[in-house]
Structures are given as C-alpha cells and as structure tokens.
Amino acid sequence: MIYIEGYGLISSLAKSAKKSVKNLREIPIEPVEISGGKYYKISDTKALEYYEIIEEVINQAIDNSQLTQEELRDTALFIGTSSAKLPLNEYHAKESGTLLKDLDMSEVCTIIANKIGMESYQVMVSTACTSSSNALIQAKEMIESGLIQKAMVVGVELYNELTIKGFDSFMLLSKNSIRPFDKDRDGLVLGEALSAVVLGKKRTEFELVGGVIKVDTTSVTSPHSNNLKEVMYQAIESANISVDDIVLIKAHATASNQNDIAEAQAINILFKDKIPPVLTLKPYIGHTMGACGTNELVLLLESLNQNFIPKSINFDTMDESNGLSPNLEELDAKEGYYLLNYFGFGGNNSSLLIKYEV
Amino acid sequence: MYIYSFSNITQIVKDKLSDKKILLNKKINRSDNFINLTLAGAEQCVKEQKLPKDTSIYIASHNGNLNTTLKVLDTIFIQKKLPMPFNFLNTVNSIKLFYIAKRFELEGKGIFVDSFESAFPQALVDVRQGKSVLLGVVTEAISDLNLHREKFGAGEIVESSRWLLLSPKIIDRKEIAKVEEFNLQRSTTAKNLEEEIFLFLESDKKEFDFQGKSLSFQLQKS
Incomplete structure (x- = not known):
C-alpha cells in the first residue's frame, strides 16, 4: 500500500x-x-x-x-x-x-x-x-x-x-x-x-489506492466523454471498490466549453443518479497546467487535514447541456474514497483515487 | 523483459534537415519535423505488427521539439504576435504520444520523459504488469545549423529516432534479445550511451552490458 x-x-x-x-x-x-x-x-x-x-x-x-x-x-x-x-x-x-x-x-x-x-x-x-x-x-x-x-x-x-x-x-x-x-x-x-x-509505505491517513492513465485519440484538443468515463471507471475498479464508494469527485473542470461538457457527461454516465459532491478547485488558483495534479491534490488533502471540504466557487447557473452542479457549500471532512480527475491536450487523461482514513 | 523489435533511424545532417515525411506510411496533417521523426522511428519498429490496445508508449527526449519551439518563441518575443494554434500545439509533448497512439490504435498509457534512462525503468514496471511497451528516444537538430552548432558544439550534427518494442515473453514468438540483471543505481560515470544498445542490436554480437548514469542491465540475444 x-x-x-x-x-x-x-x-x-x-x-x-x-x-x-x-x-x-x-x-x-x-x-x-x-x-x-x-x-x-x-x-x-x-x-x-x-x-x-x-x-x-x-x-x-x-x-x-x-x-x-x-x-x-x-x-x-x-x-x-x-x-x-x-x-x-x-x-x-x-x-x-x-x-x-x-x-x-x-x-x-x-x-x-x-x-x-x-x-x-x-x-x-x-x-x-x-x-x-x-x-x-x-x-x-x-x-x-x-x-x-x-x-x-x-x-x-x-x-x-x-x-x-x-x-x-x-x-x-x-x-x-x-x-x-x-x-x-x-x-x-x-x-x-x-x-x-x-x-x-509509511502509513498515514491518505493512501494513494489507484490511478489510471489512458490516451484518447478521438481529438487532439477536446476530450471525449466515453474515454473520460473509462479512465474514472478503471481507477475505481483498480481499487476493487464501486462508484457508490466515492465520497467526492475533484473534477478537472477547466471551464472551457468542450472540456466541461465532456467531463460532466462522463460523470453523469458513470454515476447516473448517484453523483457524489463534485469539487472544482481551479477558481482558487487557476489552471496550473502540468502542476495541477499535485497542486489540487495538496489543496484537497490539506483541507481534509483542516477538517473540511472546500465549496466550489464561481458557479451561478447550471448549464442544462451539462446537467452538473458542483458542491456550493463547504462540507465536513469525511472518510472514504476521493476521485481526482486530470485531462490534458493530446487526449492524455488520468484519474487518481485517494482513500482518507483517520 | 524481452525486445521483440527495434528501429534505429540515425541521420547525419550535412546541409539541411531531411524531409521525414517521405519515410512515413501514414502522413499527418499539420505535423512538424519532430513529430515526423518520431513517427518514422515508431513505424519502422512496429512494421506490420498489431499491438495490444493497452500497449504503453514512452517517448524520451532531452530537448524535445526544438524547431517548432523556436518558431513559436520567435513569433511571441520577436514578432510580438500570437503563435499559430497548431504550432503551439506541436510544442506540447503529449501531442507526440497522441499521434503514436492514433497511428497504432492504442489506448494505454502515454508518457513523455526527459531521457532513455528515465523511461526504461518505468517501461520495465509495465512489462512486469504484463503489458507491451513501445519506447522511443528522439533527438531533433535545429534547422538553422549555425544555431545548432552554437548551442550544441561544433561536432557532427545528428538526428535520431530509436525505438524498442518491449514485452513479457510471447509464446511461439522468437525474441531479438532478453533484458537481464536490471539494476537501478546511480554511477558517477556512464560507460555507455543508449545509442550503443541499438548498435548492439544491429550487430552480430551476442551479449552487451549497458552501464548508464543511473541504471545497468545486460542484453542477451537468443
């Protein structure tokens, strides 16, 4: 582990x-x-x-x-x-x-x-x-x-x-x-x-239990929802858990039109009517490109260490074509599995799975 | 871990960079010299083989895409304009992985790293998990040869695209070489450069001990 x-x-x-x-x-x-x-x-x-x-x-x-x-x-x-x-x-x-x-x-x-x-x-x-x-x-x-x-x-x-x-x-x-x-x-x-x-391998409250990288060759600039869904699914499957075990999704959520549509569709397809809270962190620090993988992970882990899950900001009106609303209220830290999404140019997509257990 | 095929495109540049598109079986729109060089090496390694969909791709390059990066920096800092979108895109390292994945219909992992010695241990981990790995080392020269000499010295100018197809043992298929005695340990002096691996594979020799800056292994031909 x-x-x-x-x-x-x-x-x-x-x-x-x-x-x-x-x-x-x-x-x-x-x-x-x-x-x-x-x-x-x-x-x-x-x-x-x-x-x-x-x-x-x-x-x-x-x-x-x-x-x-x-x-x-x-x-x-x-x-x-x-x-x-x-x-x-x-x-x-x-x-x-x-x-x-x-x-x-x-x-x-x-x-x-x-x-x-x-x-x-x-x-x-x-x-x-x-x-x-x-x-x-x-x-x-x-x-x-x-x-x-x-x-x-x-x-x-x-x-x-x-x-x-x-x-x-x-x-x-x-x-x-x-x-x-x-x-x-x-x-x-x-x-x-x-x-x-x-x-x-020294035990702490945060375990990196899974992670999957996949290349999607549909488009060089825009991700496709099927591939994003598959990346998330395989990350969850790699930890031998089910979608019902996910307590929060940290979305990639760049706010570009195509990316958000594809990610929202993928989340909707995979989680159906049981979508856990969705957190967006880029409105706090911007899109930090190649560093967003560790940056957004650390923001989430430190928030959990301070006993809360941040609220998502800069969201007013749901896009009906997405049908997805991020969590708008701060939540209490909760033990369980956290899914973190990262999607990039060249169809290079990855999802991480973190287990938080005090 | 076994080597099932390899390629070694090594071109000495005399007057100007060669046109790599003529080496390609499938050409890419809006591609540049680095992408074409990358694809040419990968095509020569894979040939007609159908790779498993979950094959991992590793591309290693110290300097990456020099010519298009130079072009984009010139547009931004000298001409004070926005770059052309696809010129910018071609500077992004994951784009090369995209084109390799598309060319060979792959859906697995795609990783761009700084050197052969960085890529090789990660490839070994994938092979231990039962996956095939397509690993390439790509070096591009600057088309302005005077600038190239200014940056990299007065020696021979070489462009190269060298690839290995690595895999666990495949039943009923003869490997080219077996990788043994892998050891990840830093050494103050590297005895070998990665190009020697490819020269060995092209030679009649049966054994080769690779000792790099951070790893060593033995290659044994069957």
Missing part, C-alpha cells in the same frame, strides 16, 4: 499548504490582469529563482513528512511539468533576444537532486495538464514494483508566455473569471503554482 507521507505547496493563495487552504477558505485571491486575460500569480516570484522556488517547496514536503537525510538520499525524484525550463528560457528571450538559451529537461532533475541530496532515480514527466498526476501514478507503480522505496513527486508550473499565448491563440482564455460548469463560462484562467508530495 502506498501512502502520502507529506506535502508542500506554493501557490497564488500563499507560500505554504496550510496558509493556502486558510486563504482559500477565508479570502480567495483574485487573478491579476495580464495581456490577453487574467492570471493567478505567486507574489514576489522572479524567473531566475526557478531552482530556488522548486527547492523551497521540496523542503516543505521534507519537513512535513519528516524525511531523514538518509531516507532522502534513497528517495526518487519525479518532476511533472508542462513548461519545464521555459520560464528560464523566456527570461533570456526577453532580456537578450536569445530564444533557445537552454531547454534540456534532464538538467532540472539533476540540479535539484544535487541541491537536495537525492541520489536515487530521477525523471521529468511532461504530458501537458496531466504531467504531475501521471508522475504520481508512475511513482506509485515503481514503489509497488520494488524498484524504488520512496518518491518525491513535484508538480511545477511557473509563469511563461508560451503557454498563455498558446491558449490565447485557441481563444480558450477567459477575459473575466474561471467558472467551471457554469452556463456562462467563457474559458480558463491560467495560474502558477508548485507542490511536492512524498509517497512511501
């Missing part, structure tokens, strides 16, 4: 998991204005401090999981990111017009591992919005296989214009706010955030 032994988070809400969830509950942060739309920005970040901020979030997870130096040395490093070194590269593009200063993805793991003192297996996973959720699943399977003992899974997405302008070119960015499943949704709002999750 694989457990989540600790975590850390730096988001636009705050620079720790605990404070991020406190602010999420009390004073949700508004995105800032940028060219083309809005953006959830971490305060006081600098492009050249790329490695330092990754090191900071890993150190939060080390403290939270109480990893010893010896354990850390044997902990594998998984970094899930869509943009990899683009923030650094773009700094040089802006400053000197040098467009390809440095894009070698492997170097990020090597530099971070050397700084932190990690000597085990290292990998950077890059599969768009599912990068860090896929990294969690891959890490879990490698621990189960006995190839590694523990894993530090880090989701990293920092400000870069290529992602913003790319989404703008597809006219997927909202000019106003991110409103998942709402009838009047008009696109997504991107954000930067990073988080780290320690996986291992």
